[in-house]
Amino acid sequence: MSAEATGALDAHVVVAHASLDVRLSLQPGEVVAVMGPSGAGKTTLLDALSGLTRLDAGHVAIDGAVLADPRRHTPPSRRAIGLLGQDPLLFPHMTAVGNIAFAARSAGSSRAEAMTIAQEWMPRIGLADLGDRRPDQLSGGQRQRVALARALAARPRLLLLDEPFSSLDVQAAAQLREVVGGHLNGTTTVIVSHTLADAQSLAPRLLILENGRITQDGALSDVLAAPASPFTRAVAATA
Structure with a gap:
């Protein structure tokens, strides 16, 4: 990674109402997929990173600059973080x-x-x-x-994708995955998805989030080869 690369993420996200306690570290340009059952806290994690949800403890830092902790809260508009969900929310x-x-x-x-x-x-x-x-x-x-x-x-220094393909038909989703994969261009990215195809096409690293905690985190192939929970075994079975 070049000296000019930016987007190193260091985060410890604690959100009490969602029982979420997650530590996450990404190198500049790294892409990670986050999967987990409904209610695991995936969207809350992205909301906390983007600034839509305040932290109860922990911190969010990009390139060494702390954007959020229990005493400070940088507004979303000043974080240089991009967030794309199921609804494109165009003007x-x-x-x-x-x-x-x-x-x-x-x-x-x-x-x-x-x-x-x-x-x-x-x-x-x-x-x-x-x-x-x-x-x-x-x-x-x-x-x-x-x-x-x-x-x-x-x-953006950090791009957050919250199931951006789930509202599309199979063909449109496949086409958009190809577009996304071709244009991340070294952008540090967190992809939340319920579909293994998203992780396989975009993210070499897979993080499993269950009940507000990380239960597995590693190379996608390693996680699928040695699933540590019933949820992850079910995901691996679709590979």
Whole structure:
């Protein structure tokens, strides 16, 4: 990893109401998938990292800078963290290009630079001719592609993906996985998913979260080869 690489994550996330107590460390550019049963605390983990949920104990630090602990709480807008969930949450009054340009502007680009960045993203996500369409003129898969480009155009130090493919049909999900895999470009990423295909296509590391605690964490192949719980055995059986 080059000296210029950023996005090293050091976190100890404790959220009492969710009975969540997780330690997580990622190197710059590392991609990890998080799987676990419903109610395990996966979304709460991402919400705490992004700043949508406050910590009761622990800390969140990126590149050595503490963003959150029980005494401080950096707002989500100042964390340089991108969050993409099942709902793309695009601005309905903006075109696809406008949505992406907004993110680039938020990251400090000039208006002209932001428009150039947004226009460059459209062919990269396979939507070269759809830049002037508004969200209600796009399919679900197309909206998710725009949302991904918007997240990456903001140049996040950390990208959080919360089951971004689960609302799509099988074909659209497979296509978007390919797009995501081709454009992370060394971005440190945490992917929450209930589908092993997401981890297999995007993340060499797999973390299993159960009842608010990490029960396994390692190379995806190692976790699947030696599952340590009934949940993980069920996941491994789908490989």
